[in-house]
Amino acid sequence: MAELVKTMKNEVAWDVQKIRADFPILRTEMHGKPLVFLDSAASSQKPQVVIDALSNYYATQHANVHRGVYELSAAATDKFEEARSTVQRFINAEHDHEVVFVRGTTEAINLVAHSFGRKYLQPGDEVMITAMEHHSNIVPWQLVCQMYGAKLVVIPINEAGEINLETVKELMNDRTKLISIVHISNALGTINPIRDIVDMAHQADIPVLADGAQATAHGKVDVRDLDVDFLAFSGHKMFGPTGIGILYGKEKWLEELPPYQGGGEMIRKVTFEETTYNELPFKFEAGTPNIAGSIGLKAAIDYLDNISVEGMQSHEEKLLESATTQLLEIPGVKIIGTAEEKASLVSFVVEGIHPYDIGTLLDHQGIAVRTGHHCAEPLMDIFGITGTIRASFALYNTLEEIDKLVAGVQKAVKMLS
Amino acid sequence: MSIDEIQNEIVDEFAFFDDWTEKYEYIIDLGKNLPLIDEQYKDEDHLIRGCQSKVWLHAERQDQQVHFTADSDAMITRGIIAMLIRVLNDQPASDIASSDLFFIEKIGLRDHLSQTRSNGLTNMIKQMKMYGLAIEASK
Structure with a gap:
């Protein structure tokens, strides 16, 4: 598990690789590519200790x-x-x-x-x-x-x-x-x-x-x-x-x-x-x-x-910032939900392209995102859209995965244009 | 050509693709070139609602055959629709009703028909077969 390490700048360091090692599913593949799991808002992955607790309970208790x-x-x-x-x-x-x-x-x-x-x-x-x-x-x-x-x-x-x-x-x-x-x-x-x-x-x-x-x-x-x-x-x-x-x-x-x-x-x-x-x-x-x-x-x-809330939050903020900045550089991308106080997820649309198409093409690149109305149809109506592509981040996601998401969206947009 | 002959033709075409990118570029191209459904049929009555994408389907009886036109708001769904139409269009109603659409699995697109995708395609196929069945029954 990540330890709280104060750096010179008094920032909280976050050892994401150490965290990732606790989640066995993050070592698996999707469509033959390393899994980039960006759908934790739908359901998060489980650390080994949770899996062990379940199995131990059924086996012995x-x-x-x-x-x-x-x-x-x-x-x-x-x-x-x-x-x-x-x-x-x-x-x-x-x-x-x-x-x-x-x-x-x-x-x-x-x-x-x-x-x-x-x-x-x-x-x-x-x-x-x-x-x-x-x-x-x-x-x-x-x-x-x-x-x-x-x-x-x-x-x-x-x-x-x-x-x-x-x-x-x-x-x-x-x-x-x-x-x-x-x-x-x-x-x-x-x-x-x-x-x-x-x-x-x-x-x-x-x-x-x-x-x-x-x-x-x-x-x-x-x-x-x-x-x-x-x-x-x-x-x-x-x-x-x-x-x-x-x-x-x-x-x-x-x-x-x-x-x-x-x-x-x-x-x-x-x-x-x-x-x-x-x-x-x-x-x-x-x-x-x-x-x-x-x-x-x-x-x-x-x-x-056992993990540092401050470390996790500052890490998730970095993920959000990187995803927001990079996605907005892609022509036609519009982020839905730009609240001042915002958690680490990005819901976005690409002009002229259906979210389902982007989601499908990301899936084949090993990137798991959610597309659709996210069980919030009235909200989608307010924004005048039928759905979005949502990438949601958790403590185990990395900046490299954000880069893969951005490259994946770029590839999808290119294929669909 | 019969339904199965066309299906085999599609399976052969897909065998040429080396990777998923080529395959999907082809499907997207098919989607772009799907002959458009007459705008008047893109209404609630012709809508097959999916959670992810919408599909509109119109069927016209021509003697004992069925002529389909369709559209979707998602491009990949449109590409798959284009293939379904290529397979089932202007075929005898009885053949449509009893067709086994094996090509979808063989070209690796079964995922798109799964419950979770909920893109309207599964219901579209059901609907196409229903039209076939209805015309067959009215003989």
Whole structure:
């Protein structure tokens, strides 16, 4: 793992080759060429420690949790609950029962939308999102708004892909019941001022949910610092396994919300007439949980704990800067999403060329990017495009890979012109 | 020529290409030269929606044969469409309905028909065969 080395200029050095050695898939090939993986915003790759944690769990520790009277089950339960405490520490939650294991960000948002909607939404009420949301933070709210006759209010964005806090303030009113907002936009890279929005919302007693799917792999996300009421994120975007995610909720909210799904584990007592529910967090964890996933996620957090956040961030900034500068030198390239506060991804279009064509020709050069609408169709409509090519970077990408991307795009443009 | 004869002809043509660049340059050329669909048919009714690229397909019955015209917003998709049209155009409806389009796999383009690509091509082929089937059934 990379060590923090202060140079003469007081810059944080980043040993990217040392990091890359931790990720076995980065030594593989695509179409016979060394894999250049620039799609971490869709799903990040896994370090060996995560792979080992999963395999070791299944090989030596597996049993169902919270019910067995035998040693193996008790040990698996300890591991599972240890993972919960690790997540609690990672996001600096006050209590470990504020951490609910779910399948991913999507399920976390659906849980809040349905449970919150059932308890609080009345006809005429409003739920606020932004124009840059992923479908996962649009559709669940549309569904519950339809169920309860509530209205979905959309905070507009400017040409750079930023929201204006004044507009948020203007749109808030006494019918606003909740604000659900993306922390870092998957399609634009925009980093939203979550704390400012939370402060404004809390003055009017409006809770805020942050979609943290893109945030946790790129820096510290502190729920007490942000003061968010809910935070949703996925393990697989932060070097952990797929199928495991987290819903963080402040204790006062999770106590108030009714259960989302019914089943085993979430009950206290069941009769055919009535069921009483288990305490937090189990009230929201119906059925056998993703035990292996939680253990893999813990391994990913342990991995992130051992690297320097400053080093990672300054490295990712360099990747972003290099990609932005070089791509803009290619005639016809336009970058979509030019926010002042931006994470390390570049979404772009090339005039007169379909993103699918560029993506296909990059694929054959061993370069993995995402093309299309990035599950943000309303956002693409705002920019008047059907999709973009998105290259997203993570701690293991190199400046040489950015050069390969740029050369790859140049080659693709030449072939298509 | 029959559907299979044309398919074999395409497979032979692709055998000349040394690398993927040449292959795709050829597909892009085909895309550029695809005879355009009449603008009036580039509407919602003729649209085959893909997640990645859009395809418009129009079919006209000429006796027991089917005449296709199509277009796409992506050039590589257009190139593949050009080949599909070359294979299926003006063929007997019954042959279209029962065709096995083996050339796609043989020239290494099966990827483009996978679920993840979602570029409209898979549905376009289904639609072409459906037209064949419909005309065959109305005999």
